[in-house]
Amino acid sequence: MRKVIIAIFLIVSIVLALMLLLSHLSAKVDLQFLPEFKVMGLLYPYLLFANLAIILLALFFKPFLAILPLAAILGTLPKPLEIYAYNKDEVRVTGNSNEVKVLSYNVRLFNKYSWKDSLKTRDSIMNFLSRQDADVYLLQEFYHGQKGENTQNYQLVPKRLNATNTYFEYQETKDKNPKYFFGLSTLSKHPIIKSGVVVPRSDQENSKANATFSDVKIGNKTIRIYNVHLRSLGFNNRDYEFLKDVSKKPNNENLEGGKSILKKLILATEKRTKEVDELLLHMSDSPYPMIIAGDFNETPFTFNTQQVSQLMKDAFLEAGNGFGLTYEGFGSIPSMRIDYIYGSHSIQFEKFQTHSVSFSDHRPISATFTVN
Known part of the structure; x- marks a missing residue:
């Protein structure tokens, strides 16, 4: 035996x-x-x-x-x-006037569809963001609509954050007061001298761009800042219902549900590979130091994230602490780190923080840095 x-x-x-x-x-x-x-x-x-x-x-x-x-x-x-970062100086504040703070957050449409219990989630997000006093805010799943409570965000959010230099993805096809907007938004307290889409919209209905760039003039330096939201998994209500508690499902349901999840994981991963290729191609032509931040929808140990991290500094590893988990998880899906801030090698990260707030299914992250 x-x-x-x-x-x-x-x-x-x-x-x-x-x-x-x-x-x-x-x-x-x-x-x-x-x-x-x-x-x-x-x-x-x-x-x-x-x-x-x-x-x-x-x-x-x-x-x-x-x-x-x-x-x-x-x-x-x-x-x-x-997997785990440890930096003694993570909470150090240098007071250097050349420091720049960037914050990235998937705001999940400001809770438009009431995923969270609180009816004041949009206000809670706004209060949190305004307290951060960042130089540049990179928001994913930004939502604006003309109808409904807490939806008119196009002008309100930049004004509230005192970051009125803005780039909203595909704003070139909209007027100054769009009826509807969903996608990537870059809000800056410093002038944006150039901006555009890097990974454009797909043919999929209601799709959005997956990466944009903004050249931000800060003092006598210009920094190219990429706002990224790579392809989501595309789970539907049936998938989420299956994932609530896989262990309680009959074997035949586990088999069928597992096949559906795996198929969507593979498809989304292949789409993200193409998106990262486009992003890297655009980066290779940048005349400025770069910051790349956003929701990559992948852990640090996949081919797609490794393609970026091999070329850039990971702010979490450089100046963060702990596990840095940014996605809160759902059912059988555990918490994981899928949001990142990367920087060129000429950038020195002084501080990194994963913020412990639960207004979205993602946690916001921020980094303070200087440019050598």
């Missing part, structure tokens, strides 16, 4: 170690002919902790069985060190 247990333990160890290595590889290689492989990076943190659990169990059971998972973890370095 003991031999059988050891054999099972060894098989589980081998499977988890191989899956961890495959997850690591999926972030480095874009294997387009293996679409299922593309989503492996999403599992990296969980596979890492599973392998750590195997090591701990092996130490009390058969220490030599810890060699394989330990080797797998070491083979993925430095990724394990990027």
Whole structure:
């Protein structure tokens, strides 16, 4: 019996170690002919902790069985060190007059469809944002409409934040008082000398641009700031109902629901790969230091986010603390870090914060930086 247990333990160890290595590889290689492989990076943190659990169990059971998972973890370095950030100076305020503060937040349409219980969510978001006193606000899922309470945001929000230099995605096709707007908005206290769409709208109905840029003149320097909201998963009400509690579903429902979720994960990941390609192409032609911020809809360990992080500094790792989880999770979907602020290597991040407010399904993030 003991031999059988050891054999099972060894098989589980081998499977988890191989899956961890495959997850690591999926972030480095874009294997387009293996679409299922593309989503492996999403599992990296969980596979890492599973392998750590195997090591701990092996130490009390058969220490030599810890060699394989330990080797797998070491083979993925430095990724394990990027799950948790520790910076002693995270709360340091230098008072440097050259510091710039940028804040990114997926505001989820200011709670237009009452996902949150409070009827005053839009006001709570506004109060929070105004207290931050950022130089530049990058808002995703910004909503404006002429009808209904708490929807007329096009002019109100910039005025409230004292950030009246604005760029609203596709505003060139709208008048100064649009009837409806949903998408990316960049609000700045400093002049915007140039702006435009980087990743344009798709043919999908009610789609929005997935990335814009704004060249912001701050003092004697210009910074190109990208506002990003990569392709969402496209879950419908049936998917969300399934995800509320997978463990309580019958096996046949789990199978069908799981297939639907996996299919949408793969499709969205492939779409984001194309969007990141367009973003990187636009970045390669930038004459200025760059900040890239927003909702990437992917964890730090996927191929798409790695494409950006290999070229830029991650403000969370440079100046943040903790796990930095930005998506609050839903049902069987755990909390995760899918919102980022990246900077060019000439940018020095002095402070990074993941704000603990729950007005949206995302948490806002902000970074203070200087340009060398």
